[in-house]
Amino acid sequence: MLLASVFGVVMGLVLGLTGAGGGILAVPALVLGLGWSMTQAAPVALFAVGSAAAVGAIDGLHHGLVRYRAALLIALLGAVFSPLGIYFAHQLPEKILMLLFSLLMVMVAVRMLRRERQDAGPSDHGHANWGQKNCMLDQQTGRFSWTAKCTATLAALGAVTGVVSGLLGVGGGFLIVPAFKQLTDVQMRGIVATSLMVISLISLIGVIGAFHAGVFINATGAVFIFASIVGMLIGRKIASHMPARVLQLGFASVCLVVAGCMLFRA
Template structure:
């Protein structure tokens, strides 16, 4: 129980520091640290990620940072495609799921390091000076200009995020944050807050589906979930004092290490 609490705090801490990207660490923490299977870990991870993200999203709503219409559209499409991911997860072997998860973590790490290397100062302040984005803010109203291109872009993002969320038991923040940064001119604080709202909605929808299918969560899982909320609160406070470059490189390195551990675990189960 103590180990579950420590791992939960660490996952929530990374989520708070990275803008929901740390949610991808939930499944590895449960599989490698607590010995759960991928299918057992997925609903626990989703509920932990969803609860922790909801705390951050509420804080973002209070400060007017959440693009709630965009978040609701992404979550709606995500909810529609999440069952497809859940169905596929039950058709694949444990070894294949671990391999897919490891590949995803390496991709996330590579994207994060590449973004740090090549984007020396793009749109962190809401100014699309480096090219037209798919979704642009109306600078008079401060809201998205809801063109067909913008709506289709956010809908597609929601579909992909929902399918991956259902398949691997992750919230999807690691997809939403870089996608929003590349496709919109929203400020980074708004991107993080909007991502947290989407992740909370998608995760909780996934958990409801898992409970409906008869999945139950053991006490050790509830300890992990509760601790993740504490970690999120701490991470939100620390995020303003740790340099962004340090966070990105550190998180990318951690993703690679965890991916190696997942591959090793998959080899042992073969």
């Protein structure tokens, strides 16, 4: 129970600080730390990530940071495609799932280690010129200009996120955050808040699908979920006081170490 509490707090902390990455640590924590199988760990990890993300998303909505229309579109497509990922998760051997998860962690670590340009400014607008990104904010209303290109881009992101979420038991923030940075001119605070809302919605659908398939959460899993919510609250409090680059380097290093452990076990 103590290990479940510690791992849960750490996962929630990472999710609160970065808007991504919590789920990608939750599964290894349950598999390597508690000895669970991938199929056992995935729904509990999803439940924990979704619950913690929901707390952060509510806070983001309160401060007007969530791009809720974009979040709902991504989550809708994620909900449609998440059962497909769950289906494949039950068809593939355990070793293949662990290998895929390890490779995913390496990919995330490499992306985090790359030094990225920081978008400064007090508003939630980036510095891209009109037309440079697939989805642009209207400078007068502060909302997305919903072109066909923008809608298709966000829908495709939701579909990919849903499949990966169902397959590996992750919330998808590691996909949503970099995609939003690359494809939109939303500032980082808005990206993190929107990502948390999407994660909470997609995770909820994944959990419902897992329950429908006969999965249940035991007492240890419940402790892990509660601890993740506590970690999220702490992470949201200290996020503004931590240098982003320090968070990136630390998280990437942890990902590489855990990926190595997962590969060794696989």
